Amino acid sequence: MELTAAGMEVRIGRKTIVHGASVRVKDKQFVGLIGPNGCGKSTLLKSIYKSLVPTSGSVMLDDLNILKSSEKKVSQKMGVVGQFNEMxxxxxxxxxxxxxxxxxxxxxxxxxxxxxxxxxxxxxxxxxxxxxxxxxxxxxxxxxxxxxxxxxxxxxPEFMILDEPTNHLDIRYQIEILSCVKNLGIGVLAALHDLEMAAHYCDYLYAVKNGVVYAHGTPEDVLTPENIEDIYEVKCTTYRNPITGSLGFAYSL
Structure with a gap:
């Protein structure tokens, strides 16, 4: 099952938060959205699963038009795990x-x-x-x-969205949640805060800056020292994690 969100624009009040962003998740792919706080990645994600109404754009899950379908019909195909779940x-x-x-x-x-x-x-x-x-x-x-x-x-669900689900959790629970989702073998679109987690679990990344998709590609293509400095405004050295084999990062101002 493939998700395609095209030309997504989200305006809140008079301010445009997301500017014509497009993302694609191929069948059974684990795709991450990364970017600094306030960059618009969570707003983009919310517009995809209809928690926010986009100003323009389209969202298709195979042949299901997400934005024009009923909540019940969407929920039969798409599941969402958010960041805060208080009752x-x-x-x-x-x-x-x-x-x-x-x-x-x-x-x-x-x-x-x-x-x-x-x-x-x-x-x-x-x-x-x-x-x-x-x-x-x-x-x-x-x-x-x-x-x-x-x-x-x-x-x-045949597709799952994770809206920064591990932001406030310690490392053990982050690993438990993301490993469990990865093992489901379904398409996933996740907004993630931790770059090492994104590099380890994601097949493909979209980096968001100021509401625009700044870069996209494999973790190795996107998480370069140059991109990280441009996006997060910190200097960075990358290395291979000796335990996981995925990218690791050392930061400095």
Missing amino acids: HFDLTVEQMVMLGRTPHKKMLEADRPKDREIVEDALRITNLTEYKERSYLSLSGGEKQRVVLARTIAQQ
């Missing part, structure tokens, strides 16, 4: 994950044996089986994010 009411972990089945059910339809089977599988994939009776509000930030990922997996 003001409590559910068990299992109940939270079961919400992922909503796009596939009729209004007020009871949970079916198949739904429960899918939820059990999502809990297993995210290592949450032993948490199923726990209160969601009692969990740590990293545990909550795994529950949200399990809920999204229970949707059985």
